[in-house]
Amino acid sequence: MVGHALLAPGAEVVVSQYCFAVYPIVTALFGAKLVVVPAKNHAHDLDAMLAAITPNTRIVFVANPNNPTGTTASREELARFVNAVPADVLLALDEAYIEFLDEPLDLLPEIRNGSKPNLLLMRTFSKIYGMAGLRIGYGIGHPDFIAALEKIRQPFNINSVAQAGALAALDDTKHVGKTRKINSRGLKLYARTFRKLGLEFIPSSANFILVRIGDGQRVFGELQKLGVIVRPMGGYQLPEWIRISIGTPKENKRCLEALKSVLGQK
Numbered sequence: 001m002v003g004h005a006l007l008a009p010g011a012e013v014v015v016s017q018y019c020f021a022v023y024p025i026v027t028a029l030f031g032a033k034l035v036v037v038p039a040k041n042h043a044h045d046l047d048a049m050l051a052a053i054t055p056n057t058r059i060v061f062v063a064n065p066n067n068p069t070g071t072t073a074s075r076e077e078l079a080r081f082v083n084a085v086p087a088d089v090l091l092a093l094d095e096a097y098i099e100f101l102d103e104p105l106d107l108l109p110e111i112r113n114g115s116k117p118n119l120l121l122m123r124t125f126s127k128i129y130g131m132a133g134l135r136i137g138y139g140i141g142h143p144d145f146i147a148a149l150e151k152i153r154q155p156f157n158i159n160s161v162a163q164a165g166a167l168a169a170l171d172d173t174k175h176v177g178k179t180r181k182i183n184s185r186g187l188k189l190y191a192r193t194f195r196k197l198g199l200e201f202i203p204s205s206a207n208f209i210l211v212r213i214g215d216g217q218r219v220f221g222e223l224q225k226l227g228v229i230v231r232p233m234g235g236y237q238l239p240e241w242i243r244i245s246i247g248t249p250k251e252n253k254r255c256l257e258a259l260k261s262v263l264g265q266k
Helices: 002-006 022-029 046-051 075-084 108-112 143-152 160-170 173-197 216-225 249-263
Strands: 012-016 033-037 057-063 090-094 119-124 137-141 208-212 241-245
Touching: 002 022, 002 057, 002 090, 002 143, 012 022, 022 033, 046 057, 046 075, 075 090, 108 119, 108 137, 137 143, 173 208, 173 249, 216 241, 216 249
Parallel strands: 012 033, 012 057, 057 090, 090 119
Antiparallel strands: 119 137, 208 241
């Protein structure tokens, strides 16, 4: 919807290297120019992204935490960036994994008081709420911009069952708390194991972790044969890496045992 509202040939979109794959797809869909800013330690270089903004820039996409790297900007860095983005450029802040952060930057006050009309927060029920099959997410922004999106939104884009499930999920704080604990323990388990195995990995703030294992596509295929599905990262210019989603303790153990087998380690 953001692409429909703001993009056309001649417009520019600023993203980070290793950004979520949908941002480049949306940019290409509307014939706009994609400006990719090199990552810094696999994370967003917010200062460089700010410098990449030109009079033709219409949208800056920032995912925090980022998919697929799991990296996150500090509260201070992000606050400075939000305040520095020009008022005529939309900052689409993808907060799909924000519930996994211990102390996320709360930007809702800026939207409520109208001080950041160019800020759009994008969230989802697919991650910590575990409702990916319902395909429901939401955006929080200035009333004028939301009104513009309403003009191009399909009238039947979210069904009533998904809406009812999402509303119920908002009150299920017990599930969210439990998921956060399981995810945190899982991340620590993977980090400990990767260190023991001598594998390079990127510390993650999301519900997945990126690890360097050599031939990512081969390892992906071998793990599939063992009934374990991971994500090869060749499409993200990281062919030597795979992304592993954090599961239950039993699932994590099975995944690590399969990975050790494929890599010939014990």
